[in-house]
Amino acid sequence: MRRRGEGVRAGLRLLAHGRDLRGRARVPRSAEQWEEPAEPGRFPTAWARTPVAGAVRYGLQRGLLKPTTWTVVAPQVEGVERLDGLRGPVVFVANHASHLDTPLILGALPPRFARRIAVGAAADYFFDTPWRAALTALALNGFPVERRGGRRLKSLAPELVADGWHLLLFPEGTRSADGWMNRVRAGSAHLCCGYGIPAVPVAVRGSYAAMPRGRGWPVPGRPRVSVRFGDPLLPGPDENAWDFNARLSTAVARLWNEEELGWYGSLRDAREAAVARPAGPAKAGSWRRAWEASRPLPKRHRGPLPEDDA
Numbered sequence: 076m077r078r079r080g081e082g083v084r085a086g087l088r089l090l091a092h093g094r095d096l097r098g099r100a101r102v103p104r105s106a107e108q109w110e111e112p113a114e115p116g117r118f119p120t121a122w123a124r125t126p127v128a129g130a131v132r133y134g135l136q137r138g139l140l141k142p143t144t145w146t147v148v149a150p151q152v153e154g155v156e157r158l159d160g161l162r163g164p165v166v167f168v169a170n171h172a173s174h175l176d177t178p179l180i181l182g183a184l185p186p187r188f189a190r191r192i193a194v195g196a197a198a199d200y201f202f203d204t205p206w207r208a209a210l211t212a213l214a215l216n217g218f219p220v221e222r223r224g225g226r227r228l229k230s231l232a233p234e235l236v237a238d239g240w241h242l243l244l245f246p247e248g249t250r251s252a253d254g255w256m257n258r259v260r261a262g263s264a265h266l267c268c269g270y271g272i273p274a275v276p277v278a279v280r281g282s283y284a285a286m287p288r289g290r291g292w293p294v295p296g297r298p299r300v301s302v303r304f305g306d307p308l309l310p311g312p313d314e315n316a317w318d319f320n321a322r323l324s325t326a327v328a329r330l331w332n333e334e335e336l337g338w339y340g341s342l343r344d345a346r347e348a349a350v351a352r353p354a355g356p357a358k359a360g361s362w363r364r365a366w367e368a369s370r371p372l373p374k375r376h377r378g379p380l381p382e383d384d385a
Contacts, residue, residue, distance in 0.1 A: 118202045123212035133190055135214055141182035147293045148285050152183040154304035161307060164236045166274045168263050170256050170327055171245035173282035180277060183302045192241040195220040222248045236270050254283035264320035268310045274323055276305035278330030281372040299372045303330040
């Protein structure tokens with residue numbers, strides 16, 4: 076009996092490690108393309124980019140996430156026409172002040188982009204537990220991005236671009252603590268320069284006032300937010316990543332300022348400003364900066380939103 080019990084336990088150990096009772100792998104060769112290399116700390120996300128998962132995700136985003144977001148805030152989307160004619164992988168680069176930013180941008184994108192886009196998400200926040208990692212991967216097609224020092228994960232962004240996926244990245248690295256823009260890191264610019272692909276600047280205004288850090292749900296009253304897409308930017312043949320990042324940062328800042336200054340005013344401000352990003356009141360305390368950024372956007376007439384054409 077003891078020998079038989081040991082045999083049963085040995086068989087269970089083989090099954091738990093993906094083997095059959097003879098020690099052979101149970102994963103068919105046709106599924107091996109979706110296996111990711113074993114890497115400490117990385118949650119596997121390739122399964123979320125299968126056709127079945129993609130269909131489920133698109134249904135969740137357009138049937139649940141977008142209607143919910145559009146119900147609790149009042150989005151105004153501008154510049155979608157600037158995406159006409161874009162083909163191949165595109166990197167959408169946006170400022171980041173709220174957890175509302177991702178559903179707002181995904182909901183504003185035309186379906187041909189929304190169906191095939193992956194979102195860079197903080198590895199230490201969205202992939203810290205299996206349940207949150209699985210939800211992020213399925214609902215957003217999120218992939219982990221290392222934003223702090225120490226142990227670093229190999230970035231999946233180059234692989235995704237090589238496979239033809241669009242990317243949504245927030246190169247500030249984290250949500251703004253006071254609603255104003257932080258320094259834009261050059262990772263997105265390096266990716267665009269390395270692969271020769273365009274970046275689309277995106278500015279979200281009002282999301283900090285609607286749901287800043289510390290809130291789990293937007294403030295009452297359906298506050299207005301704006302999502303602006305800029306003209307696609309392509310790295311020049313002799314342009315390095317640092318110069319392209321400066322140009323990209325300025326483009327996001329201009330879109331951010333258009334809400335208050337208008338198109339011409341934001342263009343002039345970007346040319347004259349010493350710092351090409353909205354940094355908030357100078358020599359002001361953190362409470363004053365957060366208070367200034369929390370002012371609701373003025374009500375405006377909402378034009379028709381882009382229709383979900385396939």
